[in-house]
Amino acid sequence: MPSDDNQDDNRLGSFLRSRRERIDASSAGVVTHTRRRVKGLRREELALLAGMSPSYYTRIEQGRDRHPSREILEALATVLRLDDTERSHLWSLVAPSLAPAGDSGPAAVDTVRPGVLVLLERWGDLPAFVVGPRRDVLAGTNLAARVNPAWSPGNNLVEFTFLDPRARTTYVDWEDIALQAVAGLRTTAAARPGELDGFVASVRERSKTFRALWDAHDVYTRVSGRKRLAVDDVGTLSLDFETFALAGTEGHVLYVYFPVPGSTDDTALRGLAAEARGEGGQEDGGRP
Structure with missing residues (x-):
């Protein structure tokens, strides 16, 4: 899959994955007795810590569910330890999917008042x-x-x-x-x-x-x-x-x-x- 999120429009999933990979599993309360081959939390671990099914979280991260509820986003933000800026960013990534097709936001203007x-x-x-x-x-x-x-x-x-x-x-x-x-x-x-x-x-x-x-x-x-x-x-x-x-x-x-x-x-x-x-x-x- 392309890693460039200008080619892959699943920006919400890419952001969640990047935040998931930076969380230390042991500090999040995950107990494991085998050597971990992935950095950060696994998808199923994040899902369970956030109180949702692994299959549902996987749909969100893979871009197959672009409309998670406020409760779901807040639960993920808490487990991922997002700061205020990251929480705002998380919501901004969801908002474009709710906008009408073709609405790309305000156009830039290069003239200073x-x-x-x-x-x-x-x-x-x-x-x-x-x-x-x-x-x-x-x-x-x-x-x-x-x-x-x-x-x-x-x-x-x-x-x-x-x-x-x-x-x-x-x-x-x-x-x-x-x-x-x-x-x-x-x-x-x-x-x-x-x-x-x-x-x-x-x-x-x-x-x-x-x-x-x-x-x-x-x-x-x-x-x-x-x-x-x-x-x-x-x-x-x-x-x-x-x-x-x-x-x-x-x-x-x-x-x-x-x-x-x-x-x-x-x-x-x-x-x-x-x-x-x-x-x-x-x-x-x-x-x-």
């Missing part, structure tokens, strides 16, 4: 940018492009991470960022069924690392955090960030990065902001 562009112009002292559902950078401040080449309009954050050799230098913690990028994209893809399939297939074709992470079926939602970036002529900057989902059906998200006030990162970023404004302030704002 004029009001948001005005805000970005006024936020010139911060790295800030707007991305669409595929993680295309649609607009941003000049400082964002100076801090990270991926954060300039016309780039795609996922393609940069996996296909641009500069990514492993720019992102000090590249492995973590790569995993989060794929898991976040999968969450968005489930919420906007069909819209990202072509893009995902394209990156899978070009990156073995992306393909392996995508096939792990991890999901992830992160609205804030911190990134470490290697910036030319400055060194490593550690910046916090917040994300803001812009109202509307376009699926646009605003990212705003900022330093800890009074830190050396703050000083360096102020110098870069002056440089981006053409004031030549980098000589005082750079690090020794």
Whole structure:
């Protein structure tokens, strides 16, 4: 059977199988006296722990039952120890099967609203940018492009991470960022069924690392955090960030990065902001 879930539309089954395989059988209370030849829980073990027949669970995982009840999904989520993001993802995988044929969700729009562009112009002292559902950078401040080449309009954050050799230098913690990028994209893809399939297939074709992470079926939602970036002529900057989902059906998200006030990162970023404004302030704002 094809492992690419762009070819196999049984996304619910693929996700359940990936979560089942990560559960340690002994920690789930399964007692066995023989050597296990499969990782994680067996189908029949998960079914019994969730209070359903093995044959019924098998139908769900194989895609022969696409309409499990809320009670069934909640029981599976509990046994599989799904976190809040994974539970939401589980439900989003069921919802498309209930939608009318041909309904692929809202279409992506690449035009950023004029009001948001005005805000970005006024936020010139911060790295800030707007991305669409595929993680295309649609607009941003000049400082964002100076801090990270991926954060300039016309780039795609996922393609940069996996296909641009500069990514492993720019992102000090590249492995973590790569995993989060794929898991976040999968969450968005489930919420906007069909819209990202072509893009995902394209990156899978070009990156073995992306393909392996995508096939792990991890999901992830992160609205804030911190990134470490290697910036030319400055060194490593550690910046916090917040994300803001812009109202509307376009699926646009605003990212705003900022330093800890009074830190050396703050000083360096102020110098870069002056440089981006053409004031030549980098000589005082750079690090020794």
